[in-house]
Amino acid sequence: MTQQFEIKNLIEIRVGIDRHxxxxxxxxxxxxxxxxxxxxxxxxxxxxxxxxxxPSVPTKRCRIQCEGSSEEIEAExxxxxxxxxx
Amino acid sequence: MVLPDRELRVTRRCFIxxxxxxxxxxxxxxxxxxxxxxxxxxxxxKTAGTRQVGQLxxxxxxxxxxxxxxxxxxxxxxxxREIVWLVAAGHHESGSxxxxxxxxxxxxxxxRLAPSTEDYKEILLAQKxxxxxxxxxxxxxxxxxxxxxxxxxxxxxxxxxxxxxxxxVADEIEEISVAFDLRTLQDPRSMIAILAALEADGxxxxxxxxxxxPLEHYEQAFSHMGIVE
Numbered sequence: 001m002t003q004q005f006e007i008k009n010l011i012e013i014r015v016g017i018d019r020h021x022x023x024x025x026x027x028x029x030x031x032x033x034x035x036x037x038x039x040x041x042x043x044x045x046x047x048x049x050x051x052x053x054x055p056s057v058p059t060k061r062c063r064i065q066c067e068g069s070s071e072e073i074e075a076e077x078x079x080x081x082x083x084x085x086x
Numbered sequence: 087m088v089l090p091d092r093e094l095r096v097t098r099r100c101f102i103x104x105x106x107x108x109x110x111x112x113x114x115x116x117x118x119x120x121x122x123x124x125x126x127x128x129x130x131x132k133t134a135g136t137r138q139v140g141q142l143x144x145x146x147x148x149x150x151x152x153x154x155x156x157x158x159x160x161x162x163x164x165x166x167r168e169i170v171w172l173v174a175a176g177h178h179e180s181g182s183x184x185x186x187x188x189x190x191x192x193x194x195x196x197x198r199l200a201p202s203t204e205d206y207k208e209i210l211l212a213q214k215x216x217x218x219x220x221x222x223x224x225x226x227x228x229x230x231x232x233x234x235x236x237x238x239x240x241x242x243x244x245x246x247x248x249x250x251x252x253x254x255v256a257d258e259i260e261e262i263s264v265a266f267d268l269r270t271l272q273d274p275r276s277m278i279a280i281l282a283a284l285e286a287d288g289x290x291x292x293x294x295x296x297x298x299x300p301l302e303h304y305e306q307a308f309s310h311m312g313i314v315e
Contacts, residue, residue, distance in 0.1 A: 010222075045285070047226065
C-alpha cells in the first residue's frame with residue numbers, strides 16, 4: 001500500500017469518526033473494516049480505538065461501532081475509491 | 087486553496103465586494119467567476135504577471151490578471167508567507183467611472199487593497215486547523231512504523247515536530263513511549279494533541295527514559311500501557 005493511499009484512507013476513517021461523534025452521543029467502541037482492508041491498512045488501533053476486521057463491512061468502507069449503534073445512526077462511509085498501487 | 091508551492095487566497099474585501107460572495111461563504115461559491123478561474127489558473131504556476139497596476143500610493147506590486155476583454159483582477163505576492171492574494175476584481179473600460187485601474191488606486195489609497203487583519207486572522211485559524219488535521223494523520227503512521235520497527239523510530243508530526251516513538255510488547259501488554267524534541271515543540275498543547283492522536287483516552291505518564299536510553303536534555307517523554315489488540 002502506498003503511503004498516499006494509506007493517508008487518504010486514514011482521512012476518510014477520521015471523517016467517519018467525526019461524523020459519528022456529531023450524530024451520536026455514545027463514544028465509538030471500534031472501527032470496523034472489511035478483513036481485506038483491515039489487512040491492507042494494518043493499524044490495530046487508531047486514535048485510541050481498536051480497529052477490527054468485520055466481513056459484513058463492504059470493502060473500501062468503514063463502520064464506526066458504538067453501543068448506540070443501529071442501522072440508522074451507524075456511520076458507514078466510502079473509503080477512498082482508488083486502488084492502491086502495487 | 088493550498089497548492090504545493092504556495093497558497094492562493096482571496097481577501098475578504100475582494101470576496102464580498104468584488105466577487106459577490108457572502109460573508110460566511112467560501113471560495114467554491116465564486117469558483118465560476120471568470121477572474122477567480124483566471125486567478126487559480128494563472129497564479130498556480132506564476133506569482134506575477136506581465137503588467138502591474140501603476141501609481142499605487144502604497145508602492146505594492148499588484149499584478150494584473152486579464153480574462154476576456156474586460157474582466158480584470160489584481161494579485162499581490164506576499165513572499166514572506168508564500169501567498170498569492172487576489173486583492174481586487176472588476177471591469178476595465180477606459181474612461182468609465184468604475185474602471186478597474188482607478189478603482190484599485192482608490193482602494194489602495196483607502197488602505198483597503200492589501201489583506202486586512204481579518205484576512206491574517208483567517209490564515210492563523212486555517213493553519214491551526216491544518217496542523218491539527220496533520221497531527222491526526224501523522225501520529226498513527228508513526229505509531230505503525232514503531233510497531234513494525236525494531237526499537238525506536240523518529241519522525242516529524244505535523245510537518246515540524248520532532249518525535250521519537252518506541253513500542254514494546256510483553257505478555258499482551260503494549261507499552262508505547264514517546265519522546266518530544268523540545269527544540270521543535272514548545273507549546274504543551276501540541277504535545278497533548280499528539281499524545282491524543284496516538285491514544286485518545288490514554289493514561290499517559292511522564293517518564294524519564296526511553297526503553298533503551300536515557301532522555302536527551304532537550305527531550306520530554308511520556309509512556310502509556312495498554313492491552314495488545
